[in-house]
Every structure is written in C-alpha cells, then in structure tokens.
Amino acid sequence: MANYTLQSVHYTWKNALLWGNFFEHCKEVRKGNLCHRIVHSLIALTQVCPILSQISSIAEKLIVTYCLESSNHMLDPARITKEKPPVADKMPMPAPVDPRQSTPEVQTHVPTSQDSPNNQSNPSIHEKDIPAVEILADFPSKNFIPEPPPLIVQKQYFQGENENTRQYLTRIFEDTLKACKHGYQLADNKIVKINNEPMLRETVSYGQLDLLPPNEQPHQTEFNVMTQDTLQVLLKRKAEGGNPVGINMANRYKAGGGVDHGCTAQEEALCRSSNHILGLQTQQYPLELKGEFILRMSKFSVMIKSKDSHSWTNRKKWL
Numbered sequence: 001m002a003n004y005t006l007q008s009v010h011y012t013w014k015n016a017l018l019w020g021n022f023f024e025h026c027k028e029v030r031k032g033n034l035c036h037r038i039v040h041s042l043i044a045l046t047q048v049c050p051i052l053s054q055i056s057s058i059a060e061k062l063i064v065t066y067c068l069e070s071s072n073h074m075l076d077p078a079r080i081t082k083e084k085p086p087v088a089d090k091m092p093m094p095a096p097v098d099p100r101q102s103t104p105e106v107q108t109h110v111p112t113s114q115d116s117p118n119n120q121s122n123p124s125i126h127e128k129d130i131p132a133v134e135i136l137a138d139f140p141s142k143n144f145i146p147e148p149p150p151l152i153v154q155k156q157y158f159q160g161e162n163e164n165t166r167q168y169l170t171r172i173f174e175d176t177l178k179a180c181k182h183g184y185q186l187a188d189n190k191i192v193k194i195n196n197e198p199m200l201r202e203t204v205s206y207g208q209l210d211l212l213p214p215n216e217q218p219h220q221t222e223f224n225v226m227t228q229d230t231l232q233v234l235l236k237r238k239a240e241g242g243n244p245v246g247i248n249m250a251n252r253y254k255a256g257g258g259v260d261h262g263c264t265a266q267e268e269a270l271c272r273s274s275n276h277i278l279g280l281q282t283q284q285y286p287l288e289l290k291g292e293f294i295l296r297m298s299k300f301s302v303m304i305k306s307k308d309s310h311s312w313t314n315r316k317k318w319l
Contacts, residue, residue, distance in 0.1 A: 150183040150191050151175055166262030173259050173272045180275040196278055203279050230266055231273050248276075252287045255280035 159168040178184075183193040226233055230246050237244035248267050251257035256277045259268040271277040 148182045150185045151179040152185045169262035170260060176272055177277065180278060194275060196275055199279055200282060203282055229269060231270055253285055255285065
C-alpha cells in the first residue's frame with residue numbers, strides 16, 4: 001500500500017471550484033500523484049457549484065484537504081473515472097480532544113516543482129503519526145435541480161396600480177399553485193408542506209352514469225341559498241360536524257377553466273383558494289358529458305361534474 005502524507009491547501013471559494021485552476025495546480029505538484037478519489041470528488045463538486053455558491057455561511061473560504069502518494073507516476077485519468085469514492089460512513093471518526101491540553105502547532109507545506117520524494121521539506125510531520133484524509137463525499141454525476149423555495153405568505157394581497165382584475169387574480173392563482181407544490185412560509189418563519197398524495201390517490205372517475213328513476217321518498221329535501229364562496233361553505237359545514245359534498249361546475253375542455261387568465265367563475269375560485277387544480281389535472285380532457293369524478297380536497301370530498309353551459313347561464317350570479 002502506498003504511503004500518504006497529509007497536506008492542506010487553502011483556496012478561495014471561487015478558485016477551489018474551478019477545475020482549470022485546480023488542474024494547473026496539479027501540474028505544479030511534482031512530488032507524486034494526487035489521490036484519484038480526491039480528484040473524482042472535486043470534479044463532481046464543480047457540477048453543483050451554482051447550488052453551493054448560494055450558501056453564504058461557507059462561501060468565504062473552502063479548505064481542500066488532499067493526500068499525495070509517494071510514487072512518481074503521473075496522474076492517471078482512467079483511475080479517476082472508473083473507481084468511485086468509498087462510502088461516507090466508513091470514514092474514521094476523529095479522536096476526542098481534551099480542552100485542558102494545549103494543541104501542538106502543526107506546520108503545513110505546499111509542495112512545489114522543486115520538491116522530490118526523497119526531500120521532505122517538513123520534518124515535523126511524520127507519515128505514521130498522521131493518517132490519510134480523503135474526501136469521501138459521493139456527489140451525483142447528473143445535473144442536480146434544486147427544489148424551488150416555499151412561498152412567503154403575505155398578510156394581505158392588494159391589486160397593483162397597473163393591474164386589472166384578471167391580472168390580479170392570475171397572480172393569486174400562481175402563488176396558490178406554488179404554495180400547493182412547494183409549501184409556504186408563515187410570518188414566524190415556519191414552513192408548511194402540503195401532502196397532496198392522499199388527494200391524488202383517492203380521486204375516482206366515473207363515466208356515462210345511468211339516470212336514476214324518480215322514487216317516492218319519505219322526506220323532503222331542504223334547500224338553502226347562501227351568498228358565500230363554495231369553499232367557505234364547505235369549511236363551515238365541516239366545522240359544524242357535517243360531511244359536505246361540493247359540486248364544481250367544471251369546464252369540460254380544460255382543467256381549472258380560465259383560472260390561469262383570472263376568470264371569476266366558481267371553478268376558478270376553487271382553484272385560487274385550494275389545491276383543487278392538482279386533482280383536476282389528473283383527468284383526461286375533454287370530460288364526458290354525463291361523467292363525473294369524486295376528488296378529495298383537504299379533508300372533505302368534492303364532487304366534480306361537467307356542466308351544460310346553456311342551462312347554467314342564468315345562474316352565474318350565484319357563483
């Protein structure tokens with residue numbers, strides 16, 4: 001097994017992530033071959049440079065610790081690409097340090113082209129006393145796409161001076177969609193993530209339902225007209241202990257109708273105030289004329305039914 005000597009080189013964050021600068025430094029090192037695992041990790045590290053550069057707490061300086069082999073052969077690219085770094089959990093844990101004891105000063109040396117394997121410029125460091133240290137992080141080789149940040153919730157939404165009503169409602173829908181997919185951040189910096197999986201999994205579709213014959217019933221149905229939003233009424237009935245079912249007069253040709261253009265109908269209002277649009281997007285459009293499907297939204301059921309635009313024209317003021 002080859003002997004290793006611990007060396008530490010301080011790079012600025014920008015230079016350490018540039019492979020060109022690192023490669024130029026490799027050419028200056030004539031003492032031996034850079035450990036292929038270290039080079040492999042650094043190459044992978046450059047692929048996530050745009051992500052890591054956003055971390056301001058560690059962006060000021062990066063300490064790259066590497067090992068030098070005591071052999072004279074040159075850098076072998078084949079060894080870099082074929083062999084992957086070891087698993088991170090196999091890295092030896094450092095021994096605890098007693099704060100009552102003084103820490104000895106360790107001098108580091110950056111090798112130059114004048115150094116040779118037989119010429120040790122730092123006799124105070126012995127190979128048997130300092131174990132080899134390697135970068136064990138295994139970064140993904142593919143381009144990593146970070147998750148978008150959560151939506152920062154505003155206390156109130158106001159229409160801009162240069163915004164018309166449709167532009168204002170479109171902006172609200174875009175924020176709602178972002179909050180449903182990536183979560184939202186409250187005023188106390190608490191981040192809330194919405195679990196859409198149960199709603200998407202329990203969405204059930206029915207097609208071409210048969211009409212039920214009229215039968216005599218021992219009771220009469222009571223109708224109450226409330227000039228409130230559909231979602232607000234459902235939440236109110238749910239808080240009262242009921243199990244409400246909401247009927248959405250859905251657009252047959254497009255999920256959410258014109259919600260992405262600021263339309264003010266009932267379906268668009270539901271999509272602006274809930275994750276309802278995600279369930280609608282699971283369906284195949286155009287919807288069947290006599291079809292319907294049940295969609296679970298939040299903690300209550302919502303029944304979606306295709307509407308006949310002609311028969312509901314005179315009732316738009318209710319929505």
